[in-house]
Structures are given as structure tokens and as C-alpha cells.
Amino acid sequence: MRKHLKYILLTALLFSAGVHAQVKVLASINKRVISMNENVNFQVTIEGSQNTSTPRFEKLRGFSVLQGPSTSSQMSFVNGRQSKSITYSYILQPTSIGRQTIGPVSVRVGSQNYRTKSIQVEVVKGNKRKSASNISGTIPKDKIFLNLQTDKSTAYVNGQISLALTLYYKDTDITDVTQPDFNLKGFFVYADGNRPVQQRVMIDNMIYQSVRFQKLLIPLKSGRQIIGPFSINVTIRIPVSGRRRDSFDDNFFGGSIFGNFFGNYKTKVVTIKSNPITVDIKNIPQQGKPENYTGAVGKFSLNASVSPTTVQVGEPVTLTVELSGQGNIDNASVALPTNNTNFRIYEPETTRDTRVSEGQLVGKRTYKQAMVPTSINADTISAINFSYFDIDSGKYVNLRKGPFKLKVKPAPNAGKIKITEFAPVRSNHGSIRILNQDIFPIKTGVDSLGETKPVTRNPVFYTLITVPTTMWVFLAIFAKRRNRMLNDTALYRRTNASRLMKMRLKKAHDALKSNKSKEFYSELSDALTHFIADKIHVPAQQVTALTLSKLLAGRNVSESTIEETKGILEYCDFGRFAPGEFSKEKAVKKYKESEKLIARIDKEVT
Known part of the structure; x- marks a missing residue:
């Protein structure tokens, strides 16, 4: 009996350990940049168990709990295996501006304590959304507005700035929203990889629908930079009959089913403009900068x-x-x-x-x-x-x-020279037999054979002698050059730089003819960077607009050539990483400039 009891206890302990090993506690928020007049949704999800305590905030700086926690649980069976989770949701209200910290949060699951990671949230000053100048049309100014936010007001060159452009509206039937144009000078613009985020938020005790567009900016130059304002066009449906909206209406990018059918509405396109934001972009400090630094932040x-x-x-x-x-x-x-x-x-x-x-x-x-x-x-x-x-x-x-x-x-048989030996030729010297018939009459009429010339006076003789000698000399020079190329990487790269550059320029030209903008920018940039790298024997990855002056210093390249090369590389970088309309006329101009620029670099660089 005791033996069976031991097995039962051991099985229970192993099962309990397996359960605890599968438990995960995760904390998440709906956005990392908010204004003082917005709230943030904070969730704690426990996967693998529903036997939990209420989460406890170990640290909540700059926020107060406006609502929560509300709970939701989930249980499912997949391939005979049970999975379950429980989520605690909170609505948090910011109390101060700046970078604030939510958590960590601790929660007890069964007999074990778990702890989440803390989350950083940037709280910025709220914008005046009741400005009448940001809407063209007759829509009431508190019904719809566009708000631009960034996660920081100061940044470094090559640093990162998170940008959020949010459309807020209430009691307004919107059927279409155009994508904003984020073409910015002085920044690389990256999409955040997600579609626009739609959600309901509470602002000043009023519920708004919102559509948020997010981008990531990389500053390219220092100074005070103005981001925005941005504009979007919104199509709004306005009822004509004045009838009361019913349960078939959809106030979230929709409208009345019966209204669509009977046509008792009209649409109006209005342009909404956001607020601009000024950010201060600082250069990377020179003090303490390592020699091998190439601009990474x-x-x-x-x-x-x-x-x-x-x-x-x-x-x-x-x-x-x-x-x-x-x-x-x-x-x-x-x-x-x-x-x-x-x-x-x-x-x-x-x-x-x-x-x-x-x-x-x-x-x-x-x-x-x-x-x-x-x-x-x-x-x-x-x-x-x-x-x-x-x-x-x-x-x-x-x-x-x-x-x-x-x-x-050492390589096998290294240093051993294989010598081919020839067996000596043995002469068969024997006695000479004199035969009675070994001398025949000599004919004297040989005039028909013509005049006999010495072989040294025949051109074919000299040809047969000089051709093998010339071929041997040529092959010796070729072998010596080939060995030098194989052992001297710098010489090999310099020698082949022009040939490889022409191949890349041809690819850029083909991409330009096919209107493949991304390939054009990439091939044109590669043609320049690889040509310069091959000429001065450095990795092509080191040749950038930021490092060009340092790489070409002391190599007899003029300052104007360096600046023009930087301009072409920045143009290509903008084209690859920043969205915008592709101008074929401008691309042809830059392509021709690049051809002339490469010829100048080839003459100047030493």
C-alpha cells in the first residue's frame, strides 16, 4: 500500500511540475505613445491555468487605474490536449507627461509566483483638437479631428522616432479614409508592418472611434525639423431624409443598409489637417567616438x-x-x-x-x-x-x-618536385659489313630538281622557331599575372572594378526602363559603393554617405566629387527606404550624373 502511495504522490508531483512548466504570464498594452487626454488598455494574460490571484502592480508610475480589472477566460481542446487562459484588463489614465513605467506586475498561479516585465510608455502633451482650422467643410469641429504624435521631442541622427497619426471621430458616418502621404524630407520612413489600428477610446468623457496610422522615422540630418502637418481626405455620409438611425446602421466605416438601398443620404469629402510637431535632432557626440564607428545607433x-x-x-x-x-x-x-x-x-x-x-x-x-x-x-x-x-x-x-x-x-606533397627521368638511349655500334652491291651508279642528270636553297633562308623555318617561343613567353606572362591576381586581392579588385561597375549600371538601366524603382535605386547605389570599395580595397558595406569623406581622405579625390557622390547615395537611400512617387525623369538624370561621377572618381582616386 505504501509503495502504491509513493507512486501516486510521485505522479502528482510530476504532473504539477509539468503544469507549472507550461504556465506563461504576459503583459501587453495597446500603444506605447499616448497624449494626456488619452487612455491606455493594459492586459495581463495567464496561459496554462485559470487558478490565479488578481494581478498586483509592483510599480505604476505616471498612471492611475481608471477601470478594471475585468476578466475574460478561454478554454480549448486541440488534438486531445486542453489549453486554457485568463486575461485581466485595465484602463489606465496618465497623470504626468514623459516616459512612464507600468509594472512589473506580480500574480500567483497555484503555489507559484510569477512576475511580468515592466513596460515603458511615452506620454506627450495633449493637442488642441478643437481648432477649427484643421477641417475644411461644415462638419462640427468636435466631431472629427486629426492628431499627430511622436514618442520623443529630441532624437539623434540615425536614431528612431515613432510617429502616430490618429483620426478621431464621433457621431459621424465615415465610408472612406485616404492613406496619408508620409513623404518627409530629412527622414527615412519605415512602415510599422501593421495595418491601421481601429479602436474606441474615451477622451474628455466622450467615446470616439479612432483610426491610427503608425510609422517609424530615422532622422538623417541635425537641426530643428518640422514633421507635418499631414492631411487626409475623409468621405462622410450625411442623411438627407432626417430619419432616425436604427439598429441596422453601422457607425464604424459603414452606414444604413436601407439607406444604401433607397439612397436617402448624400456623401461629402472633407480634408482634415493634423497639427505639426517640431523635433530637435542632435548630432552624435564626437567625444569618445571610436575609430571604427560607422554611424550605428x-x-x-x-x-x-x-x-x-x-x-x-x-x-x-x-x-x-x-x-x-x-x-x-x-x-x-x-x-x-x-x-x-x-x-x-x-x-x-x-x-x-x-x-x-x-x-x-x-x-x-x-x-x-x-x-x-x-x-x-x-x-x-x-x-x-x-x-x-x-x-x-x-x-x-x-x-x-x-x-x-x-x-x-602543410598541403600534401608540398615542396616535392617530381622529376621525370628518361632511360638512356643505348647505341648499337656494330661492325660494318661491306657488300659488293652497296655502291650503285650515280645519276648525273639532276637539273630537273631545281636550285637547292639552304633551310635557314626559308621563312617557314623562322616561323616554326618563333611561334613556340612566343607562345611560351605569353603563357609565362599570363601565368605570372594570374598568380599575382590570386594572391593580391587588392589588385584583383582594382582590375575588375570597371567591368563589375558596368554590369551593375546595366542592371540599373534595365530596372529604370522597366520602372522598377526599388531595383533601380539598389543597383545604382551598389554600382557606386562597390566601385569605390574595389578601388580603395575596403568592404563595400563600409562605403556610405556618412563614411565617404573619411574613406577618401588623402586619396586625391576632390571635395566636390565627394559631395556629389554623397548626394547620389542619399538619393538612392531615400528611394529605397522612404515612400514617394517615382520620377523617371529625375532617375534618368541621376543615372547620367552617376556615369560621369564614376569616370571622375576613376581618374582622381589614388
């Missing part, structure tokens, strides 16, 4: 590895470098090894994956570089360094991986 992590680590001379190894994190990863670059006399180094293969998550640009950039040891002394690959500016701490951070040790063995 945010929070990043660096990983690097080499495989295999044991090779023979002439066998390739692969250096893999992964840069990931939050920030302007599209423009961040890692300096990879170059100009190592013990290695033959090839151009790296680069992949990039970026997205906007929770209002922040995140992603990963991967480099794979092939390196071939040319001697047994190639036992070390130098360390990989990457520097970025951390906005939260206001300091530069340097990441370092390596150096990486290799074990390089």
Missing part, C-alpha cells in the same frame, strides 16, 4: 565564428559574423578582415532581415566571408570589432569577438 549584439578550424594550406575557411539588435541596422556595417598576407580573402556574402516590431526597427545582418590560408603561418584570424552609440546611456559601446585560432597543416 541603438542596441546591438555581435556574434562571430570560424569553421572549420583545422585545415590544410589552400583549403577555405568560412568566417560567419552576425550583427543583430534594435536600431538603424540597414546602415550599420561590420569591418571584416582585409589585406592579410597569410590569407587570400574574398568578397563576403551578406544577408539582411529587418522589420518594425512594437514601434522599433529590429533585425539581423549576416556576413559569410571565405578565407584561404596561403601558408602554415595563417594561424590567426584577427578580431571582429563593431561600435555603436547607445542612446539610453549616451555612450559609445564597442563589441569585439575573436581573435580566432586556426590549425593550418
Whole structure:
């Protein structure tokens, strides 16, 4: 009996441990940037159990609980397995402006305590939504308005600004809303990857419907920048008969079913303008800036590895470098090894994956570089360094991986020269037999054979002698040049720079003819950056508008050429990352300018 009881207790303990291992407690909010006249919806979800205590705020700074908690539970069976969860919802009201902290929140599930992460929310000053100048039409000014917000009023060049443009309306039947045009000068504009968010909110004790458009901005230049105002066109349905709205009406982008059928309404298009916002963009501080800094701003992590680590001379190894994190990863670059006399180094293969998550640009950039040891002394690959500016701490951070040790063995049969031996020719010297018939009469009439010329006077003789010699000299020069190309990566890149540049320009021209704007911008930018990189023997990822002046310093390139090159690269970056109408006429002009600019760089660079 005791033995069975032990098994029962052990089974119960294992089951309880399995239950606890499956429990997850998550905290979430509906938006991270709000104004003082808005509320935020905060939720705590417990997955794996419904036997929980009421969540407790360990910290709630800058907010008060306006309503809640309200609970909702869910239970489902999938493939015979049961899953259940419970959600606690709160409506929080801001009490002060600035960056505020919600949580962490603690909750007890069964006999275990769980704790969520804290969430940062930016609370900005409320805008005057009752301004009559932001609406063109006859709609009452408190019925509909457009509000522009940013998560910060100051930022750094290459930092991030989260932008929210929200349309609020009440007692208004809206059938259509145009997408706002976020074409901004001085910023990269990223879509946040989500569709416009629609929800009900309470402002000044009145319930409004809202439609929020979100974008992420990367500032490109310093100074006071004005964002907006933005305008959108809204189609509003206005009843004509004056009849009372019924339960078949839909006040959320809809209207009356019977109204649509009988036509007892009219539509009106009104233009609504938002408020502008001024932000102060600061340059990255020069004090303490590392030598290898290329303009990265945010929070990043660096990983690097080499495989295999044991090779023979002439066998390739692969250096893999992964840069990931939050920030302007599209423009961040890692300096990879170059100009190592013990290695033959090839151009790296680069992949990039970026997205906007929770209002922040995140992603990963991967480099794979092939390196071939040319001697047994190639036992070390130098360390990989990457520097970025951390906005939260206001300091530069340097990441370092390596150096990486290799074990390089001699190639098989290295240094042995195979000599081909020939067997001696044995002469068969024997006695000479004299035959009675070995002398025949000699004919004297040989005039018909013509005059005999010496072979040295025949042109064919000299041709047969000089052709093999010329071919041998040519092959020797070719082999020497080929070996030099294989062992001198810089020479190889300089020699092939023009050929590869023409191939990329042709791709850009083809994309331009096909009106493929993204491909055109990308190929034109690659043609410039790779040509410059090949000429000065640096990784192409390091050639950006920000680093160009430093890279070309002391290389006899004029300041006007550098500035024009920066302008072309910025034009391409705007085209790739900022939405806007594609002007083919302007693109043709930039393409022709690039051709002339590359010719100038080719003449000037040393």
C-alpha cells in the first residue's frame, strides 16, 4: 500500500511540475505613445491555468487605474490536449507627461509566483483638437479631428522616432479614409508592418472611434525639423431624409443598409489637417567616438565564428559574423578582415532581415566571408570589432569577438618536385659489313630538281622557331599575372572594378526602363559603393554617405566629387527606404550624373 502511495504522490508531483512548466504570464498594452487626454488598455494574460490571484502592480508610475480589472477566460481542446487562459484588463489614465513605467506586475498561479516585465510608455502633451482650422467643410469641429504624435521631442541622427497619426471621430458616418502621404524630407520612413489600428477610446468623457496610422522615422540630418502637418481626405455620409438611425446602421466605416438601398443620404469629402510637431535632432557626440564607428545607433549584439578550424594550406575557411539588435541596422556595417598576407580573402556574402516590431526597427545582418590560408603561418584570424552609440546611456559601446585560432597543416606533397627521368638511349655500334652491291651508279642528270636553297633562308623555318617561343613567353606572362591576381586581392579588385561597375549600371538601366524603382535605386547605389570599395580595397558595406569623406581622405579625390557622390547615395537611400512617387525623369538624370561621377572618381582616386 505504501509503495502504491509513493507512486501516486510521485505522479502528482510530476504532473504539477509539468503544469507549472507550461504556465506563461504576459503583459501587453495597446500603444506605447499616448497624449494626456488619452487612455491606455493594459492586459495581463495567464496561459496554462485559470487558478490565479488578481494581478498586483509592483510599480505604476505616471498612471492611475481608471477601470478594471475585468476578466475574460478561454478554454480549448486541440488534438486531445486542453489549453486554457485568463486575461485581466485595465484602463489606465496618465497623470504626468514623459516616459512612464507600468509594472512589473506580480500574480500567483497555484503555489507559484510569477512576475511580468515592466513596460515603458511615452506620454506627450495633449493637442488642441478643437481648432477649427484643421477641417475644411461644415462638419462640427468636435466631431472629427486629426492628431499627430511622436514618442520623443529630441532624437539623434540615425536614431528612431515613432510617429502616430490618429483620426478621431464621433457621431459621424465615415465610408472612406485616404492613406496619408508620409513623404518627409530629412527622414527615412519605415512602415510599422501593421495595418491601421481601429479602436474606441474615451477622451474628455466622450467615446470616439479612432483610426491610427503608425510609422517609424530615422532622422538623417541635425537641426530643428518640422514633421507635418499631414492631411487626409475623409468621405462622410450625411442623411438627407432626417430619419432616425436604427439598429441596422453601422457607425464604424459603414452606414444604413436601407439607406444604401433607397439612397436617402448624400456623401461629402472633407480634408482634415493634423497639427505639426517640431523635433530637435542632435548630432552624435564626437567625444569618445571610436575609430571604427560607422554611424550605428541603438542596441546591438555581435556574434562571430570560424569553421572549420583545422585545415590544410589552400583549403577555405568560412568566417560567419552576425550583427543583430534594435536600431538603424540597414546602415550599420561590420569591418571584416582585409589585406592579410597569410590569407587570400574574398568578397563576403551578406544577408539582411529587418522589420518594425512594437514601434522599433529590429533585425539581423549576416556576413559569410571565405578565407584561404596561403601558408602554415595563417594561424590567426584577427578580431571582429563593431561600435555603436547607445542612446539610453549616451555612450559609445564597442563589441569585439575573436581573435580566432586556426590549425593550418602543410598541403600534401608540398615542396616535392617530381622529376621525370628518361632511360638512356643505348647505341648499337656494330661492325660494318661491306657488300659488293652497296655502291650503285650515280645519276648525273639532276637539273630537273631545281636550285637547292639552304633551310635557314626559308621563312617557314623562322616561323616554326618563333611561334613556340612566343607562345611560351605569353603563357609565362599570363601565368605570372594570374598568380599575382590570386594572391593580391587588392589588385584583383582594382582590375575588375570597371567591368563589375558596368554590369551593375546595366542592371540599373534595365530596372529604370522597366520602372522598377526599388531595383533601380539598389543597383545604382551598389554600382557606386562597390566601385569605390574595389578601388580603395575596403568592404563595400563600409562605403556610405556618412563614411565617404573619411574613406577618401588623402586619396586625391576632390571635395566636390565627394559631395556629389554623397548626394547620389542619399538619393538612392531615400528611394529605397522612404515612400514617394517615382520620377523617371529625375532617375534618368541621376543615372547620367552617376556615369560621369564614376569616370571622375576613376581618374582622381589614388
